[in-house]
Every structure is written in C-alpha cells, then in structure tokens.
C-alpha cells in the first residue's frame with residue numbers, strides 16, 4: 001500500500017510557504033518526494049500535472065496561471081483535486097485549475113450560499 005508523503009512533518013498545508021507548498025504538491029503527486037496513497041488520494045494516480053513541469057503550477061507573483069490551468073482543464077481529476085485543495089486549505093499553487101485567490105473566492109461563495117458567512 002502506498003503511503004502519504006511525510007513531508008512536511010508537522011505543519012498544516014495552509015501554514016506553508018510557497019516553496020514548501022510546492023514541495024508538498026510534489027510529494028502528493030509522487031514526483032520524487034514521496035508517494036500518494038489511500039482512498040482519499042486515489043484520484044492522484046490520474047493527475048495530469050504529474051506528467052508536466054511542476055513549476056508551472058507555482059507561478060511567481062504576477063506570473064501567468066494559464067500554462068497550469070490549461071493542463072488542469074484537460075485533467076480527468078480536476079474536481080477531486082480542487083476539493084482536496086479546498087478541504088486542506090492549501091494556499092499556494094494551482095490546484096484543480098484554480099489559483100489560491102480563485103479558491104478563496106470559491107470558499108467564500110460556498111460559505112455565503114450555505115449561510116455560514118463570508
């Protein structure tokens with residue numbers, strides 16, 4: 001059975017710097033820093049980004065998100081990836097075709113619609 005990456009050892013994803021989040025993604029997507037696993041992560045076996053340059057998913061501030069979102073738009077597990085990033089409050093990188101700002105907006109909208117506030 002495959003196991004979750006142990007990196008980072010103690011911090012929650014939302015506490016990570018951009019670089020740390022990138023390392024976390026590399027681990028999650030089994031690009032050399034660890035292995036994905038378990039039912040929650042089974043979708044990652046189909047992650048299209050695992051076949052591309054991982055750097056494009058972490059553009060510099062002001063950089064284009066288009067290369068990454070173009071890959072995501074072709075990815076079979078875009079919805080699962082997005083929900084993973086939202087549920088783990090990952091605040092760096094393109095996940096599920098959305099930037100951190102996009103995901104924050106979506107989370108706010110979901111809270112608003114569900115009556116839990118903005």
Ligand code: SF4
Pocket residue numbers: 046047048049050057071072073075076077078079081082094095096097
């Ligand atoms: S949606 Fe994008 S970031 Fe998520 S697994 Fe697919 S290609 Fe990777």
